Amino acid sequence: MNREDAVKEAPDGGPTLSIEEANNLVIEHQGWAESIARSVARAWNMDWRSDGLDGAAMEALIFCARRFQPARGVPFRGYARRRIHEASAEAAKRSKTWQRGLAGSDKIEGQARELSAELLNVFPELRSGQLPYPDDSSGDSEGDVRGAIRSLLVGASFIAAKQGISTSLPDEVMDYKRMLIVVASLEAVHQLVLWKVYWEGLSLRNVAVEWETDELNVIREHKAVLAFLFKQLATRKQLNKPKVRPGLREIAMKLRKDKRSAVFTELLKDHT
Amino acid sequence: MVKKPPRDTKIGGIQSTKKTSEIDLTTGIESVSGVKATSGITGIGKAERSGVRRPTRTMTLEEREELFRMIDEEAAKMFGAGGIPAEKRELVQTAVKMAVDSGLLDTGGNDDTPQPGPVEPKKVKKKLV
Known part of the structure; x- marks a missing residue:
């Protein structure tokens, strides 16, 4: 050789x-x-x-x-x-x-x-060729597939909302107002995960590194929030907002003290 | 008023070893107390994350139509309660289909294998007000 x-x-x-x-x-x-x-x-x-x-x-x-x-x-x-x-x-x-x-x-x-x-x-x-299944799922059941599709639909709605809002057209903001109102009611840490991923374009891994936490904590939180958003958007009833899972509780407590972290609340104020 | 500790006395001297005295009495061994009932389990500690994720199933081109059908159904549920306009709904639905479709490989891998049609957004009729 x-x-x-x-x-x-x-x-x-x-x-x-x-x-x-x-x-x-x-x-x-x-x-x-x-x-x-x-x-x-x-x-x-x-x-x-x-x-x-x-x-x-x-x-x-x-x-x-x-x-x-x-x-x-x-x-x-x-x-x-x-x-x-x-x-x-x-x-x-x-x-x-x-x-x-x-x-x-x-x-x-x-x-x-x-x-x-x-x-x-x-x-x-x-x-x-894989869907974003829940962490403890292998994707073999139809329920898992539908859950993953819901995450994608909510995620795509977020991206569309961000793209629409970036055009600064009032109509675009109004189109997504209901979704943004729901998001603005979430815990600050949940809002921040969504902001960093969908508005700032960070990966979930980047967010985990920034917060010095395990990537799985952020992935699970992200999926739980998307699942809640789907259910809330699909009904007129007011559902209980998701609690922060143990993995991110410490960060959630720190963020609660910082009012600026309620990013979607601020976004709605700026555009309505 | 604080009591003062007694003054240390000096060591006077070492006396000769005294004869040991007999053991006068041993007290009986007390009876073994009964086994106490166990208390209930107060909780389970957090399991350590293993760091191992289960392998997830890869979707195939044969499942394409089924996946698209589910996307349409879930989108109808999500947007059914109102909110975003029909055009935006179509945009979101089409985008999800495109993203999912892009990862579905045809297992033939042959250049001549006929490909299914592309994802096309439905034409949305605008209502005239």
Whole structure:
């Protein structure tokens, strides 16, 4: 084996594949990577070749193959799928089809693409074909699937509200007023989770790091809040707002003292 | 008034070892008291988070229509109580479908495999006021 084919050390110390092994991995998974690009194109009513998703998917596949570390025990497809999806999506967003969609006659489609792209950032598991199930669920029951869909609908509504409000049109604020009123009634920590994720664009992991808490605490709180919002929006009855789970109670207590953390309450005041 | 402690006396000397006296009496061993009833369980301590999440199921292209149907049904429940206008509802619904659809792979992986149609937003008729 020559020096070029020698096992290289990745920055974190684990061994990666040789160039030959990486190339074989690319050949083996090329069809699979292309199917990811086609799925993204299909969802967004685009052409996977002419809109450049094919090239982006292949580049991501090659990148992942070169950096893949078998010793970590993660299967290659599990490691690469999300990255290939991200690359395909980014290529789609740079394409002329995407730009035309925002300005063209079918604005709803263009806006829906933008909205769904942001939704993929909030729920990255969608890129791997998984729904945001409750933490203790495997997704085998219809109830789990419906629960996950509800989270997505509420999440998408938030993103739409934020995009609408950013246009500063009073009508846009009024369209989402009921939802914002419900959110403004939540505990400060819940409001802040929603603000950071949907308004500031942070991942749930980023929020957890900022609050120096376990990521699962934030994920669970986020899901519990979305589940409540769905139920509240689906009925005219006033439901009891969700209590803060033990994982974030300490942070909740600190935030209660800081009135500025009731961010949606302030937002509503500014726009109504 | 605080009583003063007695003054320490000096060690006078070491006397010779005295003869040990006999043990006069041992008191009887008291009876073993009955076993007391246990008190109820007051609570269960918080279980340590294992840090291991269960593997979740990956959706497939074959489930696409079923998923879209559920999205429509759940959206009808959520928006049924009123709130956002029909156009915005359609936007949210379509966006969720697009996001879910983008992750559904066709298991064939063949270029010639016919793809299902794209997600198209429904045309919303605006009411003339």
